[in-house]
Amino acid sequence: SYVLTQPPSVSVAPGKTATITCGGINIGSKSVHWYQQRPGQAPVLVISYDSDRPSGVPDRFSGSNPGNTATLTISGVEGGDEADYYCQVWDSSGDHTNWVFGGGTKLTVL
Amino acid sequence: EVQLVESGGHLIQPGGSLRLSCAASGFTVSSNYVSWVRQAPGKGLEWVSIIYSGGTTYYAASVKGRFTISRDISKNIVYLQMDSLRAEDTAVYYCAREPSSAYDPFDYWGQGTLVTVSS
Numbered sequence: 001s002y003v004l005t006q007p008p009s010v011s012v013a014p015g016k017t018a019t020i021t022c023g024g025i026n027i028g029s030k031s032v033h034w035y036q037q038r039p040g041q042a043p044v045l046v047i048s049y050d051s052d053r054p055s056g057v058p059d060r061f062s063g064s065n066p067g068n069t070a071t072l073t074i075s076g077v078e079g080g081d082e083a084d085y086y087c088q089v090w091d092s093s094g095d096h097t098n099w100v101f102g103g104g105t106k107l108t109v110l
Numbered sequence: 111e112v113q114l115v116e117s118g119g120h121l122i123q124p125g126g127s128l129r130l131s132c133a134a135s136g137f138t139v140s141s142n143y144v145s146w147v148r149q150a151p152g153k154g155l156e157w158v159s160i161i162y163s164g165g166t167t168y169y170a171a172s173v174k175g176r177f178t179i180s181r182d183i184s185k186n187i188v189y190l191q192m193d194s195l196r197a198e199d200t201a202v203y204y205c206a207r208e209p210s211s212a213y214d215p216f217d218y219w220g221q222g223t224l225v226t227v228s229s
Contacts, residue, residue, distance in 0.1 A: 001171070033215035033216075042219040042221055042222060043155065043204075043216070043219055044219075048214075084154075086154065088155075090212060098157060098160075098170055099145065101147075101155040101156065
């Protein structure tokens with residue numbers, strides 16, 4: 001089955017830029033979605049289709065998917081951005097069809 | 111306003127059965143795709159199952175043969191029937207909507223319902 005690999009944790013100082021990666025074989029051929037999950041809350045979509053920003057999501061959030069690694073970038077990081085972030089792709093190959101999530105990255109704002 | 115409300119989670123013994131409900135409002139389950147996603151305590155998100163607008167269903171390998179997703183269009187509810195429950199099924203179970211196609215992201219999520227499998 002398809003595997004998405006994320007770093008377990010990323011730390012960044014307020015006002016700086018955080019970069020969270022999501023690796024997978026030939027991931028550039030897939031559409032990647034990103035979710036933010038604050039403690040005790042349900043996930044919230046922050047980036048869809050690699051780089052689209054849903055209504056209401058600050059433009060500090062951006063995404064790219066140029067090749068073997070998709071990236072979520074958060075510029076001007078604020079304390080409220082501290083959360084877990086998950087990437088997601090749809091995988092339909094072989095004998096299975098399913099959604100796949102990365103293991104998640106905990107963003108800590110120093 | 112789109113809303114999803116899960117219910118039915120509680121403490122259940124290993125080997126037991128449980129049915130979760132996901133009550134939808136602001137959209138019709140017959141015209142959208144609805145998934146169940148679970149999160150074990152302190153762990154990441156794991157997709158469980160999906161039901162397409164046309165009724166096609168898919169399951170994660172970890173639950174295939176034990177869980178069944180279904181819907182009641184008249185009540186606008188999606189269900190997850192969970193049989194032969196194991197300790198590793200302990201998790202918060204979320205339902206989530208995809209608006210148009212199987213490739214769309216989950217734009218709305220419920221608040222989750224906790225299932226604890228333990229003797």
